[in-house]
Structure formats: structure tokens, C-alpha cells
Amino acid sequence: MINVDFHIHSKYSGGTSGNMEIPVIAEQSIFKGLNTIGSGDCLNKNWLDHFVSSVKKVDEGTFEHKSGIRFILTTEVEDYRRVHHVILFPSLSAVQEFRDTIKDKSPNLDTDGRCNINLAGDELLDIVSNIDGLIGPSHAFTPWTSIYKEYNSLEECYKTKNIPFLELGLSADTQMADCISELKNVTFMTNSDAHSPWPHRIGREFNRLKVKDNTYDEIINAIKRRGGNEFVLNVGIDPDLGKYHMTACTRCYKKYSWDKAKETKYRCTCGGLIKKGVVDRINELHDQEVIHPPHRPRYIKTIPLAEILVEALGLSSVNSKKVQNLWKLLVESFKNEINVLIVTPKEEIERIAGEKVAQAIIDFREGKIYIEPGGGGMYGKAYLNKKNINQSSLDGYL
Ligand SMILES: [Zn+2]
Ligand SMILES: [Zn+2]
Structure with missing residues (x-):
């Protein structure tokens, strides 16, 4: 059994901590009980150079820091419709080949950790398939940069339903997502998407995988559920704590029911823009009662x-x-x-x-524990005592 966090960002991504460097990430990963972590941002040349000089190669797709923490090559990219995808790479040469293929389509390949690529989801899938990597949607239900803010199905984005994995994001869990029938064959990932190495960020979500060895190929087999390898646990923070869980104002964070938000034309009483919460987006997409397919692992909610x-x-x-x-x-x-x-x-x-x-x-x-739910870009908050919950932030919802 290995614990894996596939999605983090380096210090070269926007809004990240300058401490997001390999030795710090490795140290924090050990505290979190992780065995393997995605490099994040591996298309960025500065980050890749730092990465390569900080780890030693175990095999083409697997790397190890001297602390014992293993790494695989991963990144997040933003496509031309502002949809975010997680990509896994089988080798450094595959990263290089991908870079060469998309470099004319990316205005910020080496100036941002999470680069923009002026291509559609299906075009990215083609390139990723050619280098023998894997691609799937990041934080699939969030309101600004996810697949389901832009499309109503996987197929609309990728021109195929056969997508190996989907990242649930902090604001959703298995219970919520398994009411969407097109996801029944998709492996759900719970990743931290950490921008800082501190204890409440890195590894705040991770996946437990059954594998024969802690290597890239074995991890891919677990995602594809081949040879007895599989995901056995999704560990994620309580989705109520996610910053896009409920529909809310992006300026004052007041929560709204979706009907109420429509009524006010998505404008809050403060003048701010109201953004659709993951709960309400999943409500629109849901086309079945919650049915967990046999392969779906248990989801542990944490704080x-x-x-x-x-x-x-x-x-x-x-x-x-x-x-x-x-x-x-x-x-x-x-x-x-x-x-x-x-x-x-x-x-x-x-x-x-x-x-x-x-x-x-x-x-x-x-x-x-009582949770004042998140929304509009503000994380939810956990309380030991219900009377501490800020009721006025819920006024628009209740
Ligand atoms: Zn993202
Ligand atoms: Zn407001």
C-alpha cells in the first residue's frame, strides 16, 4: 500500500509559497504519511532542473529523494477554454517531447509553473496519448477553471468518454460525484493541489493505492485497475470545507441557494459576483441515485x-x-x-x-465537529462548538 498525492505546485506557479522546493516538499510529505508525490509543474524548465538535481532516478518514470520519498512527473495545465487538466508523464524524455510539441501554443511555458496551452481538451489528450502519458480533469466541479464549469460531459471536452481518472477537488467527494452516471468507470483522485508546504495544505488529500512496487508503471496500473492494482482509499478533507462547496458571493462570501442566485442575476447585495458552488453544479449534472461502482474505494473525510x-x-x-x-x-x-x-x-x-x-x-x-461551509473562494471552517458558526454568512442560503 502506498499513499500518493498527484497534484501540487512548485514555487514557479502563481500564488505559491517560495518554500515549494523539493527538500521541503519531501520533508512535509513524510509527516503526512505520503510515500509518493507528483512533482507538479514539470513542464517548467526551472522547476524541472531543480527537480532533476534533487532526486535520483529509480526507473524512467520514478524518482527518489534522499529522504526516501518518491516522485513521479506530473503537471497541471490550463487549456484554451480555461479548463484545468492533470497530466502524468512516463519519463523525462516524454516531458521533453510534450514541451517541444506545445511550445508554440504556450505563452508562459517557462514563466509559470502551471502553463496555459492554446489547445482544446481533445487535442491535449492526443498529444498526451502519443507520449504514453495520462490526462484527466483537475478539481472537476469548481466554478472558474474546471471541465464541468465549461462542459456537461467528459465527451464534450475530450471527444471520448474513456478518461482514466478525474480529480474530485476539495469541495466534492465520492458520495457527491457518484450520482453522475458517466463517471462509473473513472478512477477518482483526491489530491491536495497544494500551493504551500505547510501542514494544512500539502497532502491534505491523498490516495492509497495497492501496488506491487512503488513505481510509475505500478501506479498507472492502479489508476487503470490492471493486474490486481487499484485505489483502495480516497482520503479527502470534508467537502464542506472546500472553498467552492456552496454557491456564494466572491467578494463578501455570503452563501446563496442556486434559485436565489439566479433571481438576483448572480449579483450579491454587496455588488459582488456570485459563483456556482460544487454542490449546485453536481445537482445539475446528477442523472442517477448515488451508485458506487464495485471498484470505488472508501472515501475518508478528514479535517x-x-x-x-x-x-x-x-x-x-x-x-x-x-x-x-x-x-x-x-x-x-x-x-x-x-x-x-x-x-x-x-x-x-x-x-x-x-x-x-x-x-x-x-x-x-x-x-x-461543526463546519461552516466554504463558498465563493473562501474555505469552510471547522468548529468544536456550533455556536461559533457565523450564521450571518448563511443568511442568503437559509
Ligand atoms: Zn487547477
Ligand atoms: Zn457579497
Whole structure:
């Protein structure tokens, strides 16, 4: 079993932390319990140079950092309709070939980590197939840059329904997406799409795969469900916490029902633009009751441990030193974050972090955490106590 996060961004992508470099990413990945992580941004020359000098080759498509963390070559690109795709590459020469093929179509290949390519989804699929890579939609239901904000089916975008994987995105889970019949053969991915290496970002979503070896080819076999390889778990943050979960104003983040949003012509009382939440987009696309196909793995909903600590300690930010130090102490004591969240007995957590923190983690396990949902570009927020929820942000919805 290996834990894999396929989608992150380097320091060369817009809006990312300058700390998104391989040694930091590797260190944080270990704390998260990841075994393998996508390089992200591998079409960017500066990033690729840094990557190649930071890892050693295991085989054509598999690389290892000295910490033991493995990497595969991945990127995200934006197509000419502003749809985002995740691409996996079988080798450095495949990355080079892809670069050569699209370089005249991309205005920012080496100036951004996530490049724009002036091609359609089906044209990208053709090029990816020629280099023997894999492509699938990123954060498939979000309102600005996803496949389903632009199209009503996979086929409209790629001119085929045979797409190997789809990234659910932070605002959706398996329960929501399995009411869309065209996705029954598609492997769902839960990836962090991290822009910073900090504990509540990198590896906040990951996939557990059954493979015979921790290599690119075995990972591809798991995506395609070949030779007994498969995804056995999707671990994702509670979709309510996703920043596009509900329909909401992009300026003041007030939530709206979709009917109400239409009524106001997508303008909030504050004048801001209202954007369709993932819940409402999936409602439009849904064409069956929830049916999980036999291959669909269990989906575990989590909340970043750092956010639980903030609440338990009554602090205001995940970036506080106290939270960061306690987070580190806990993950070092119990090997990684997912163990602390799901497995470690209460008494052992209490011994390290005290009663309040231990109880908060138990409350999370028992579903006793209250979530003020996200929307309009603002993450949701987890509370230990329901009365802390900001009701006024829900006024337009309730
Ligand atoms: Zn994206
Ligand atoms: Zn507003």
C-alpha cells in the first residue's frame, strides 16, 4: 500500500509559497504519511532542473529523494477554454517531447509553473496519448477553471468518454460525484493541489493505492485497475470545507441557494459576483441515485490536524508557532498525521498534547465537529462548538 498525492505546485506557479522546493516538499510529505508525490509543474524548465538535481532516478518514470520519498512527473495545465487538466508523464524524455510539441501554443511555458496551452481538451489528450502519458480533469466541479464549469460531459471536452481518472477537488467527494452516471468507470483522485508546504495544505488529500512496487508503471496500473492494482482509499478533507462547496458571493462570501442566485442575476447585495458552488453544479449534472461502482474505494473525510489544534487551543491561526510546534510533536510521536487523526488511541494523544486536544480529535472521529461551509473562494471552517458558526454568512442560503 502506498499513499500518493498527484497534484501540487512548485514555487514557479502563481500564488505559491517560495518554500515549494523539493527538500521541503519531501520533508512535509513524510509527516503526512505520503510515500509518493507528483512533482507538479514539470513542464517548467526551472522547476524541472531543480527537480532533476534533487532526486535520483529509480526507473524512467520514478524518482527518489534522499529522504526516501518518491516522485513521479506530473503537471497541471490550463487549456484554451480555461479548463484545468492533470497530466502524468512516463519519463523525462516524454516531458521533453510534450514541451517541444506545445511550445508554440504556450505563452508562459517557462514563466509559470502551471502553463496555459492554446489547445482544446481533445487535442491535449492526443498529444498526451502519443507520449504514453495520462490526462484527466483537475478539481472537476469548481466554478472558474474546471471541465464541468465549461462542459456537461467528459465527451464534450475530450471527444471520448474513456478518461482514466478525474480529480474530485476539495469541495466534492465520492458520495457527491457518484450520482453522475458517466463517471462509473473513472478512477477518482483526491489530491491536495497544494500551493504551500505547510501542514494544512500539502497532502491534505491523498490516495492509497495497492501496488506491487512503488513505481510509475505500478501506479498507472492502479489508476487503470490492471493486474490486481487499484485505489483502495480516497482520503479527502470534508467537502464542506472546500472553498467552492456552496454557491456564494466572491467578494463578501455570503452563501446563496442556486434559485436565489439566479433571481438576483448572480449579483450579491454587496455588488459582488456570485459563483456556482460544487454542490449546485453536481445537482445539475446528477442523472442517477448515488451508485458506487464495485471498484470505488472508501472515501475518508478528514479535517487538517492543524485546524483541529487551532480550535482546541482557542487560537486564531494555523500559522501560530504553538500550533506548528504541537503539530510537529504529534506527527513525530505517531509517525504521521493520518495516524494521529484516525488511529492513535486517545490516552496516547492526551499524554503528548493534553486533554483538550485529545478530546477534539475524538470529537472529529465521532463526527462531532461543526463546519461552516466554504463558498465563493473562501474555505469552510471547522468548529468544536456550533455556536461559533457565523450564521450571518448563511443568511442568503437559509
Ligand atoms: Zn487547477
Ligand atoms: Zn457579497
